[in-house]
Amino acid sequence: MPEDVRTPIDLKRIREMLNLKKGRMKLCLSACAGCTLCAESCFLFRSHDGDPRYMPSYKVLNSLGTLYKKRGKVSRAQLEQMRDLIWRNCVLCERCYCPFGIDLPNMIAFARSILRSQGICGVYPHSLGAPEEDYQRGVIEDGPSETEQEDACDAGRASE
Amino acid sequence: MYELARGPLMWIAAVVFVGGIGYRVVQLFRLTKKKERAYCPAHGIREDSPEERKLRAIIFLQNSLLGQHPVMAIVSLVFHLFLFAVPVLTHAHNLLWRESWGISFFSLPDGLIDIMTVIVLLGALFFFMRRLVVPRVRAISTLHDHLVLFITAAPFLTGFTAYHQWADYRTIITVHILAGQLMLIAIPFTKLGHMIFFFFARTLFGSEFSMWRGSRTWSV
Numbered sequence: 583m584p585e586d587v588r589t590p591i592d593l594k595r596i597r598e599m600l601n602l603k604k605g606r607m608k609l610c611l612s613a614c615a616g617c618t619l620c621a622e623s624c625f626l627f628r629s630h631d632g633d634p635r636y637m638p639s640y641k642v643l644n645s646l647g648t649l650y651k652k653r654g655k656v657s658r659a660q661l662e663q664m665r666d667l668i669w670r671n672c673v674l675c676e677r678c679y680c681p682f683g684i685d686l687p688n689m690i691a692f693a694r695s696i697l698r699s700q701g702i703c704g705v706y707p708h709s710l711g712a713p714e715e716d717y718q719r720g721v722i723e724d725g726p727s728e729t730e731q732e733d734a735c736d737a738g739r740a741s742e
Numbered sequence: 743m744y745e746l747a748r749g750p751l752m753w754i755a756a757v758v759f760v761g762g763i764g765y766r767v768v769q770l771f772r773l774t775k776k777k778e779r780a781y782c783p784a785h786g787i788r789e790d791s792p793e794e795r796k797l798r799a800i801i802f803l804q805n806s807l808l809g810q811h812p813v814m815a816i817v818s819l820v821f822h823l824f825l826f827a828v829p830v831l832t833h834a835h836n837l838l839w840r841e842s843w844g845i846s847f848f849s850l851p852d853g854l855i856d857i858m859t860v861i862v863l864l865g866a867l868f869f870f871m872r873r874l875v876v877p878r879v880r881a882i883s884t885l886h887d888h889l890v891l892f893i894t895a896a897p898f899l900t901g902f903t904a905y906h907q908w909a910d911y912r913t914i915i916t917v918h919i920l921a922g923q924l925m926l927i928a929i930p931f932t933k934l935g936h937m938i939f940f941f942f943a944r945t946l947f948g949s950e951f952s953m954w955r956g957s958r959t960w961s962v
Contacts (some may be wrong), residue, residue: 613935613943618879619807634877639882640882683946
């Protein structure tokens with residue numbers, strides 16, 4: 583996919599979405615003690631010989647955690663790295679278990695919603711309950727078509 | 743410096759510690775709301791047979807942290823238990839409390855406290871090495887994690903040094919007091935906040951499935 587077809591990053595939209603669940607997500611992120619005991623609950627972690635990139639907390643901290651830390655100021659390359667983490671390295675089976683009860687799947691799902699709002703890997707307008715016109719104006723009309731996005735995801739998977 | 747550390751600084755640390763915990767708890771409750779209670783039918787639930795109960799216990803143990811990571815589970819348990827017990831049950835601390843507020847707990851013999859302190863320090867070393875050596879912990883470790891671990895270990899290290907009088911006692915005991923105050927202040931506002939959230943987290947799953955039938959949930 584040529585570079586100029588892609589939409590520029592809508593910082594305002596990212597911040598809007600980050601603020602939507604700011605209190606809860608920041609609390610959850612700060613409550614992570616980094617014990618890494620969530621690792622074994624991920625079947626992808628187990629089936630990849632304990633590769634840390636498949637650990638649930640790694641996926642959350644390096645997607646949603648980075649977004650909050652940088653206050654949404656991320657490059658498209660960074661967003662694409664996050665896409666690989668939370669789509670390719672995670673199937674959102676919601677079986678990850680945190681001893682501190684942090685809702686990891688919810689956080690990954692939220693990070694996915696934010697990435698989708700930037701036209702990355704599929705757009706589902708009703709996923710956050712935002713008005714549909716919002717998405718149509720910002721993402722669906724200007725963004726790449728769905729087949730192009732699927733191609734991008736497949737390319738990401740193939741590069742593994 | 744010693745008088746300053748024992749007087750006003752101690753008050754500041756105590757107020758920030760208690761106030762900070764209150765702030766975090768209020769924050770947590772403001773982020774949650776009451777939820778409609780789930781209906782839980784009391785009838786129709788079959789009792790497990792003795793074999794089933796035995797099997798359930800085995801599966802539960804295998805999947806628990808103790809079964810999955812026995813070393814980590816035991817070290818963590820002992821470390822946290824002693825981390826809390828040592829400052830409260832030290833004879834010298836109890837004397838200071840009685841002197842200041844007229845309250846005191848029972849205290850353990852100094853020799854035992856000494857051994858417990860060494861165990862806490864070894865536990866801190868274990869966690870530090872784990873952060874450096876185990877790839878998955880290394881992958882998510884930041885400076886914050888190392889700093890917080892150091893803040894936790896510092897009062898024990900200085901307390902141990904002061905008790906054995908290896909250096910100038912007055913200097914070391916002042917550093918010890920300051921280190922303890924730094925830890926108290928750090929608890930509500932850093933990752934050490936897991937001391938507060940522990941009590942909520944441990945009842946979360948219970949509350950979702952049985953204890954108040956899931957009476958509270960996130961508000962956003």
